[in-house]
Amino acid sequence: MHLLTWYLITANRLKNMKLLIKNIKTLAQVHDRPIKFLAGPSMKKLKTINNAWLAIENGKIAGLGSMKDWEGISDWTDLEVLDATGKMVLPCWCDSHTHLVYAGSREGEFADRIKGMSYEEIAARGGGILNSAQRLRLASEDELVESAQTRLDEIISQGTGAVEIKSGYGLSVESELKMLRVIRTLKQTNAVAIRSTFLGAHAVPPEFTGRKTDYIKVLIQELMPEIQKQKLADYCDVFCENNYFTPDETKEILEAGKKHGMRPKVHAEQLSNSGGVLAGVKCGAVSVDHLEYVGDAEIEALGDSGTMPTILPGAAFFLSLPHPPARKMIDAGLPLALASDYNPGSSPSGNMNLMISIACIQYHMTPDEAINAATINSAYAMGLHETHGTIAVGKTANVFITKEIPSIAFIPYSFGSNLIETVILNGKIAFNS
Ligand code: NIG
Ligand code: FE
Secondary structure (H helix, E strand, O other), X not given: OOHHHHHHHHHHHHOOOEEEEEEEEEEEOEOOOOOOOOEHHHHOOOOEEEEEEEEEEOOEEEEEEEHHHOOOOOOOOOEEEEEOOOEEXXXXXXXXXXXXXXXXXXXXXXXXXXXOOOHHHHHHOOOOHHHHHHHHHHXXXXXXXXXXHHHHHHHHHOOEEEEEEEOOOOOOHHHHHHHHHHHHHHHHHOOOEEEEEEEEEOXXXXXXXXXXXXXXXXXXXXXXXXXXXXXXXXXXEEEEOOOOEOHHXXXXXXXXXXXXOOEEEEEEOOOOOOOHHHHHHHOOOOEEEEOOOOOHHXXXXXXXXXXXXXXXXXXXXXXXXXXXXXHHHHHOXXXXXXXXXXXXXXXXXXXXXXXXXHHHHHHOOOHHHHHHHHOHHHHHOOOOOOOOOOEOOOOEOOEEEEEEOOOOOXXXXXXXXXXXXXXXXXXXXXXXX
């Protein structure tokens, strides 16, 4: 490329680009006031403006309104105009629970489960999380960044604009730090917002079989200080489950995480009612996730705790688990968030459109409830509600434009299709189909 051409292209990129999306059939999830999350009956209604416009400047939402009151364009400088006739505009999905840094895949275990083995039986023979840990330890940092980037690009094309990513396949000082550095690299090189979570307590590695207390000491005394020093994680998570970590161990690890600057999250009540929700609420967890085996005591404890109950339809679907009582939780007045759990063992998909469809089809959430759960509520579950998850002036311009579709409900209705045409991250077009 000629140097002058390169200079002009680069200079243009650095310029303050402005974007105007006009003739939007429906602009959804519009809130003029800041909200933390929506709970119970307030999840029922998705706030929309029909026949709308949206202006973006400096990576932020700069203005919005109805085309009826539109005054036209006065300043065309550096302005790109997109016509969204017949199309919907929504804030990008916020995926508050993934394990998308991993090595290899586990379709062998998938086939074994089809033949009748359970997820627990596969784990007991050294498969499952330990299978992924073995592969991750052998992978280089560069290989992990490359494969995770491919997954990130895929979910961006499916409308995700913010994602939480966990460690937890390293299970040793060296490999957990390696995973967290991979997440940091992804944070630094992507426009999608990324939050990182330390999940050293995902399983007990083989070297510590029968010595779980010693492993917990390594997590707390060796790993946490290093993670804090290098600022490698925003959250700390524990897999609270039979054969993994007990509620008391969960609390011990989460409290130690708090002392090292990490807010708690919990993998709770996925395979049994094992006390993860209560442990999480007690520690002030930002979210408790999975929830297939949640009962009345957990619903009561969640009350107005500020802890976001988060369901992961991909994992429940892929492992044929019982449905989490989503309807019951919302009807009890709780907020509810939706995330993908993108990982090689229990949800090899990070497609939030599909998660929303499953929530509607199998858990009887309405399309509006599911969209609220996958935007503002999941943004809260990763501490991003002030900047992401709704359309409001001043918020980060992470939005997507759909193809021409008849209504918002058409998104979960057409399960399996990707109806997203354009994804805008930080005010720039990141994907165009
Ligand atoms: O969220 N439940 C524990 N952890 C993951 C599964 C991880 C795996 O099987 O690799 C989950 O489902
Ligand atoms: Fe998970």
